[in-house]
Amino acid sequence: MDVPVYSGSARTRANLVALGTITRREVHRMLRIWTQTLVPPAITMTLYFVIFGKVIGSRVGPMHGFSYMQYIVPGLVMMSVINNAYGNITSSFFGSKFGRYVEELLASPMPSWVVLTGYVAGAVLRGLLVGAIVLGIALFFTSLHIAHPLVAITTVILGATIFSLAGFINAMFAKRFDDIAIVPTFVLAPLTYLGGVFYSVNMLGSPWREASLANPILYMVNAFRFGILGIGDVPVWVAYVVMLAFVFALGAVALWLLRRGVGLRS
Amino acid sequence: MAADSAVPNPSSNPPVAEPSGAVPALEVIALRKTYSSGVQALKGVSLKVAQGDFFALLGPNGAGKSTLIGILSSLVNPTGGDAHVFGLSIHADRGGVMRQIGLVPQEINFNQFETPFDICVNVAGFYGIPRIVAKPRAEKYLRELRIWDKAFQPTRMMSGGMKRRLMIARAMMNEPRLLILDEPTAGVDIEIRRSMWHFITGINRAGTTVILTTHYLEEAEKLCRNIAIIDHGEIVEDTSMRRLLSKLDVQSFVLDVTGFEGALPELDGVKLTRMDDQTLEAEMPSTHDLNALFAALTAHGITVTSMRNKTNRLEELFVRLVERNGGASA
Numbered sequence: 001m002d003v004p005v006y007s008g009s010a011r012t013r014a015n016l017v018a019l020g021t022i023t024r025r026e027v028h029r030m031l032r033i034w035t036q037t038l039v040p041p042a043i044t045m046t047l048y049f050v051i052f053g054k055v056i057g058s059r060v061g062p063m064h065g066f067s068y069m070q071y072i073v074p075g076l077v078m079m080s081v082i083n084n085a086y087g088n089i090t091s092s093f094f095g096s097k098f099g100r101y102v103e104e105l106l107a108s109p110m111p112s113w114v115v116l117t118g119y120v121a122g123a124v125l126r127g128l129l130v131g132a133i134v135l136g137i138a139l140f141f142t143s144l145h146i147a148h149p150l151v152a153i154t155t156v157i158l159g160a161t162i163f164s165l166a167g168f169i170n171a172m173f174a175k176r177f178d179d180i181a182i183v184p185t186f187v188l189a190p191l192t193y194l195g196g197v198f199y200s201v202n203m204l205g206s207p208w209r210e211a212s213l214a215n216p217i218l219y220m221v222n223a224f225r226f227g228i229l230g231i232g233d234v235p236v237w238v239a240y241v242v243m244l245a246f247v248f249a250l251g252a253v254a255l256w257l258l259r260r261g262v263g264l265r266s
Numbered sequence: 267m268a269a270d271s272a273v274p275n276p277s278s279n280p281p282v283a284e285p286s287g288a289v290p291a292l293e294v295i296a297l298r299k300t301y302s303s304g305v306q307a308l309k310g311v312s313l314k315v316a317q318g319d320f321f322a323l324l325g326p327n328g329a330g331k332s333t334l335i336g337i338l339s340s341l342v343n344p345t346g347g348d349a350h351v352f353g354l355s356i357h358a359d360r361g362g363v364m365r366q367i368g369l370v371p372q373e374i375n376f377n378q379f380e381t382p383f384d385i386c387v388n389v390a391g392f393y394g395i396p397r398i399v400a401k402p403r404a405e406k407y408l409r410e411l412r413i414w415d416k417a418f419q420p421t422r423m424m425s426g427g428m429k430r431r432l433m434i435a436r437a438m439m440n441e442p443r444l445l446i447l448d449e450p451t452a453g454v455d456i457e458i459r460r461s462m463w464h465f466i467t468g469i470n471r472a473g474t475t476v477i478l479t480t481h482y483l484e485e486a487e488k489l490c491r492n493i494a495i496i497d498h499g500e501i502v503e504d505t506s507m508r509r510l511l512s513k514l515d516v517q518s519f520v521l522d523v524t525g526f527e528g529a530l531p532e533l534d535g536v537k538l539t540r541m542d543d544q545t546l547e548a549e550m551p552s553t554h555d556l557n558a559l560f561a562a563l564t565a566h567g568i569t570v571t572s573m574r575n576k577t578n579r580l581e582e583l584f585v586r587l588v589e590r591n592g593g594a595s596a
Contacts, residue, residue: 025384
């Protein structure tokens with residue numbers, strides 16, 4: 001009996017089926033536990049809109065020609081997207097390590113890039129769905145006219161991709177559930193709050209403004225704000241360069257770790 | 267054991283698919299693995315498994331069996347050496363190798379929140395098998411392994427035996443040419459174990475090569491044609507089951523008797539052990555005349571009403587080989 005020969009096109013078809021399977025499984029998981037994945041960000045962001053937008057925002061006054069509520073909407077949407085993309089991939093991938101069913105993937109013929117892309121696609125889709133929910137809630141509090149739809153959608157996809165990749169790397173190294181909670185608490189939350197979600201970095205004096213420019217979330221928030229409102233603190237092309245650089249760098253690291261089996265193969 | 271006697275026996279019944287083929291199903295070449303802790307799990311293991319074989323890989327706990335299986339199934343990185351599955355190298359064509367293999371691991375390793383049907387269909391997807399093909403295949407194997415009635419319930423509701431059968435169904439989703447079973451019947455009751463062996467023997471007769479590790483040595487003796495024993499990371503025996511068992515120079519019989527009262531009679535060249543008032547065990551050299559045994563027992567007023575071979579011959583050999591190699595590792 002000879003070994004069946006898989007042509008290039010057969011391998012491509014098999015990889016696409018595998019990619020679709022992981023993505024589908026991730027989406028199915030997200031929808032199955034919707035009370036943990038979709039409801040909490042909706043409640044949290046409603047509270048942000050009520051407290052920061054309505055109660056405090058009415059005393060802050062307009063920002064760059066927009067009401068404070070309108071000004072913070074893009075940042076809060078991006079914050080939800082980032083947190084949920086990150087949280088989805090860390091809990092799902094670490095869960096598969098903890099329950100050992102990651103072995104189903106490791107013992108399959110799938111190349112590493114298919115595994116990584118499938119998990120990232122699932123996390124990005126959760127980010128986009130949560131982002132859409134938060135944007136929908138925002139429309140109950142204010143009116144919005146999307147200035148640059150293409151910029152808005154590409155920015156949100158790039159932002160979700162960056163934090164999906166970062167979450168995947170976190171989950172690969174994690175040995176306990178505590179290890180996937182540390183980064184969101186001690187890294188992600190401070191970077192998000194200091195990333196210009198609630199204010200313009202131009203309001204900061206030196207050296208805080210320059211220091212803020214080292215924060216990658218600043219570029220995502222401001223590019224997305226440009227896409228929604230048409231204003232931002234950094235040039236949009238700079239934001240794209242920074243985001244694409246992060247996508248390629250984190251993607252390369254995640255792929256290398258996966259191929260080596262770091263945290264997965266003994 | 268009545269139940270075990272119903273287990274199909276490829277080593278004594280000529281199988282449909284005899285080991286054949288120029289390219290071995292598996293060729294392990296000087297495979298080595300040293301863990302970061304410094305433990306040398308494999309010290310240059312080499313062995314061959316022919317296509318269509320039913321092969322036993324035995325060894326005490328910690329001998330290196332699971333490490334070897336882990337390397338073959340891409341769960342453990344080898345330190346050195348290579349392995350070829352149907353001629354494909356695990357280093358040069360990992361994807362091609364994985365397409366040939368179905369793995370039933372020792373530990374439960376599926377998502378306990380998913381249903382058996384979803385688990386099987388998803389795993390098929392990982393092998394690039396479209397859902398339209400995977401769904402009827404999942405139904406086929408779940409039915410054959412008698413867990414179809416649980417197919418759409420979360421797996422955490424299933425018993426241990428059902429979970430083990432699910433792992434076999436899952437391993438069959440890519441219709442592998444080499445099925446590796448790592449202690450698949452551990453903790454499973456005799457009826458389920460027997461049904462699992464019927465299924466796996468049928469798969470083997472249809473042409474799939476099977477590699478089995480088990481601590482139930484009677485199972486290996488009944489099922490497997492060829493055998494390798496691994497200990498302390500080295501192969502200490504690699505031969506056919508028949509040849510290995512022929513090395514055993516003593517034979518043991520279980521005798522059902524009447525008329526046995528008081529002390530055991532002393533017989534030349536036969537070691538008698540009393541199991542109960544109606545059962546004796548007789549151990550003697552393979553060359554010993556059975557008629558002489560019966561005559562001696564009759565002379566002591568003991569009548570043999572029936573007898574059978576004691577079926578743990580492999581266990582005796584296994585213990586000898588492992589003891590000769592320095593004792594069990596763990």
